Structures are given as structure tokens and as C-alpha cells.
Amino acid sequence: MLGAMNLAMNLAMNPKADTLVNRCGRRVSVGAEPTALLWLGDILLATLGDGSVRRLSRGTDTALWMAHRGAILSACLHPDRSSIITGGDDGAVQRVTVDGQVEQLGHFGRRWVEHLIASPSSGLIAAAAGREVAIWAKGAAEPSHSYTVGSSVGGLAFDGKGKRLGVAHYNGATLYYASSATGGQVALNWVGSHLACAMSPDGRYFITALQETGLHGWRLPERHDMRMPGYVAKTRSFSWDRRGRWLATGGARSAVLWPFEGKTGPMGRAPLLLAESRHAVVSRVAFHPREDILAIGYDDGAVLLSRPADDGALDVDLTGAPIKALSWNAQGTRLAWGDEDGRIGILDLEARMPLPEARP
Numbered sequence: 001m002l003g004a005m006n007l008a009m010n011l012a013m014n015p016k017a018d019t020l021v022n023r024c025g026r027r028v029s030v031g032a033e034p035t036a037l038l039w040l041g042d043i044l045l046a047t048l049g050d051g052s053v054r055r056l057s058r059g060t061d062t063a064l065w066m067a068h069r070g071a072i073l074s075a076c077l078h079p080d081r082s083s084i085i086t087g088g089d090d091g092a093v094q095r096v097t098v099d100g101q102v103e104q105l106g107h108f109g110r111r112w113v114e115h116l117i118a119s120p121s122s123g124l125i126a127a128a129a130g131r132e133v134a135i136w137a138k139g140a141a142e143p144s145h146s147y148t149v150g151s152s153v154g155g156l157a158f159d160g161k162g163k164r165l166g167v168a169h170y171n172g173a174t175l176y177y178a179s180s181a182t183g184g185q186v187a188l189n190w191v192g193s194h195l196a197c198a199m200s201p202d203g204r205y206f207i208t209a210l211q212e213t214g215l216h217g218w219r220l221p222e223r224h225d226m227r228m229p230g231y232v233a234k235t236r237s238f239s240w241d242r243r244g245r246w247l248a249t250g251g252a253r254s255a256v257l258w259p260f261e262g263k264t265g266p267m268g269r270a271p272l273l274l275a276e277s278r279h280a281v282v283s284r285v286a287f288h289p290r291e292d293i294l295a296i297g298y299d300d301g302a303v304l305l306s307r308p309a310d311d312g313a314l315d316v317d318l319t320g321a322p323i324k325a326l327s328w329n330a331q332g333t334r335l336a337w338g339d340e341d342g343r344i345g346i347l348d349l350e351a352r353m354p355l356p357e358a359r360p
Contacts, residue, residue, distance in 0.1 A: 019315045020305075024351030027317075027343055030054050034338030036075035038084045039329035040098050044336050045084050046325075046344055047072040053086065053096050056346065065100040068092055074116035079123045079138065079162075081330075087113025093127050093134075106134060106143050115153055119162020124178050126165055128153035133167055135178055145181040149174055154194050155208065160201030160244070168194040168208045173218075175206065188218045190225065198238035198247060205265055207258075209235035213251065219265065226267055228258060233281045237326075239294070241287045246272070246308060248294055250282040255296045257308060275306040275313050284326035284337070295335055297323030303337050303345065317345050 021027065032050040039045075046054040051068035068088030075086045083097045085105065093106040093113055108129035115128040123138025130152055134143040151170035158165055158178070165178035172190045176183035193211035200206075205226075207217040213234055217226035235251035246257045254273035258266040275282075275296050284297035297303045301320030306313045321341040328335050335347040 019317050020347055021303075021317045021345050024349070025316070025345060025347040027345050028056060030338075030342050030344055032342050033340045034325045034342070034344055035072050037325045037327045037336040037338055037344070038075060038077055039327060039334065039336070040077075040082065040084070042329065042334065043098055044329075044334075044344075044346065045096070045098070046336075046338060047075040047084070047086050048342075051088060051090075053084075053100075054344075055098065055100075056344070058348075063100060065096065065102065067094050067096050067102050073112055073114045074127075076116050076118050077120075079118045079120045079125065081120060085116055085118060085125060085127075087116040087127055087129075089113075091129065103141075105136065105141060108132065108134075115156045117156045117158055119158045121160065122158075122162030122179065124158070124162050124165075126156050126158070126178060128156055128167070131169075133165075133176075135165075137179070147174075147176060147183055147185070155197035157197045157199040157206070159199050159203035161203070164199065164203050166197055166199045166206045168197040170194070173197065173206060173208055175220075186223075188223060190216050192216075195234060196236050196238065198240070200247070200260055200265075201240060201244040205260060207238070207247065209249075209251070215249065217266070219267065224267070226265075228266065228271075230256060230271065237282075237284045239285045239287045241292065241294075241308075242289060246287075248274075248285040248287060250285050253277050253281055255282050255285050255294060255306065257294075272308060274308065274311055275304055277302070284323050286326045286328055286335075288332045289328055289330060290332045295326055295328065295337075297326045297337055299323070301339055316347055320345075 032048040034046045036047045044056045049071045055063040070089040089112045091108040095103045111129035118125040125136035134146040137144040149169045155168040165176045173188040175186040194208035196209045198207045213231040215228035231251040233251045237250040239248045245261045249256045254276040257272040280298035280300035283299045286295045299322040303316040321339040325338040338344045
């Protein structure tokens, strides 16, 4: 069986003769662009741009359900990890179970639900449409309270405990204590449009992607500003490693990893650059949940695995359209990726795969 040690050996050998998907994976055409790939155990639920949810298991494509009257724009795992939550351009927030039951949790009218997150630690769910952020308390079937920011929401992020919520928007971001209707809000100011965002698991840093490319960050609670440049495109993907030491980001020709260990994190320090491409930009990143391995997707359709320790690389897939979704299952035994042409790839790391011979 291909475990973590076997995978690490493959990475160290840096084979280029074949891709992992050809040896222990498969590709499936789903007919629409995947907007999210979410694992419930070994079952993959893919939310699609045509409003449907596709279920794939170890065998063949098993089921398809319509969840929205229009595109699914956002999705995440439900806090109970037994279902998923989806947001659409029809204004609906839906809960979808693994057997296809669809339950409406809320509706924003004609506004698009473009951002959706949930925390297994606190049980809270947050969804954003326009300037409004709605919060569902643990176990609630409808929103318990909401916040309104000064402009359209650009991104949402919880800390590791699921208690502090960061909301990116024009001219900065706002922090809330999400379980409270009043929120205890804290303003983080910086001129410009702030898009995707991330909060460190310990709640000490909040990072946003800027419309003009590059990142801006704040060290909390002092609200010290951090400028994080070096990008050639907008950053749409963030991923924290399992210990919260590295924040991997897309938007450059390499995966850009910012160091967050120590008292001041990345302040005054250069990022680590992994798996540089001469022709493509990194569009998605996803850290392995249990090992120091990063999955990287590019806008030319390539997917590979790399390690921060030595930049060892292993090709997963080299053909396709720009990668739009990338995710590991909770055990780190399966990796899924989806491209804008409606193709999903699945890598099974438990499949039997011979190690390549070491090159002289």
C-alpha cells in the first residue's frame, strides 16, 4: 500500500516518466465546471456550475442531484461532517446529504451566495451575499443573526476554534465574534479591494488577497500591517499546513509559502517558493492533512505534489484545463482536482503502485 513513507520516497526520487493518475487514479467527465470538491469519508461530492451535485465513490460515477436553479457558487462541509452546504446564484443556501436529500437552510432573495464557510469546532456556519453575512448557530436550521459590512463581501475565514470570523471587503476587513449578535467588531483598515482571505488557526494573523495582486496581512491583536508582494495574478487559494506553520497561496508561477512560526510570523521574512512553472500560474493549493506535502494545481491543467522541506516534486496529472478545485480527504489517502472543462481527477494513494527506480 502507498503510505506516507512510500509517497515521500517517490517525491525524493522526482520521477518524470509517468503521472500518478495514470498509475493509481482516474478521470471523470461531469459536464460542468466543478466549483468545489468535498469529501465525506471516501465519497466525493462535487458541486458544479450547472447547479447540480455529483457523487463519486471508489467505483463508478454513482449519482447526480439538482440542488440549485443556477450555478453553485460556494460550498463547504457541514460542521457535522455528514453532509455539505451549498450557496447558489439563486440566493439559496442548501444542505445536501450523501444520499441526495436537499434541505434549504436560508435564502438571500436575488443576491448571489458567493462565500460560505463552516467550523466543526464551534458548529457555526457563515454565508455571505452582497454586504450581508448570515450566521447559523450550532445545529440551527435557519440563521440566528447577521452582520452588514460597508461593501460587498470579498471573503470569509474562521480561526481554528471557529469563534473569530474575518470578513474581507473594500478598504480592509472586519473581525467578529461570530456567536454574538453584536459581534464585538474590530476594523482592519487598508485601502483597496480585498478578495479571498485566510485567518491563522491560532487567530493571530488575518490575510487578504488584493485586487491589485499581492497580499495584505494584520498581526493581531496589535493590528500591525504586513505587506506580502511577489504575485503575478490575483490570489484565489489559501491553505494552512497541519501545524499552522506555513500558509500556501496561489497567484504566482510557484506556490508561495509564507512562514508563520515564531513571534512575528512572516514579518521581515521572505516566502518559500515551491514547484516553479515556466509557463503557468498556480491556481489552487491544498496541504495534506497529516503530512508535510502540498498539492498544487496550475492554470495549464497540471497537478503535482511537493514538499516544503526540499521541493521534491511528483507529477499527478499533466493534461487538462485550468484547475478550479483541489482537495484531500480527511485521512489524506485521496486527492481530487477539477478543471474548468468539467473534468475531475481522483488519485487513490492506497492503490498498489510500484516505486520508480532511482536514477543514477
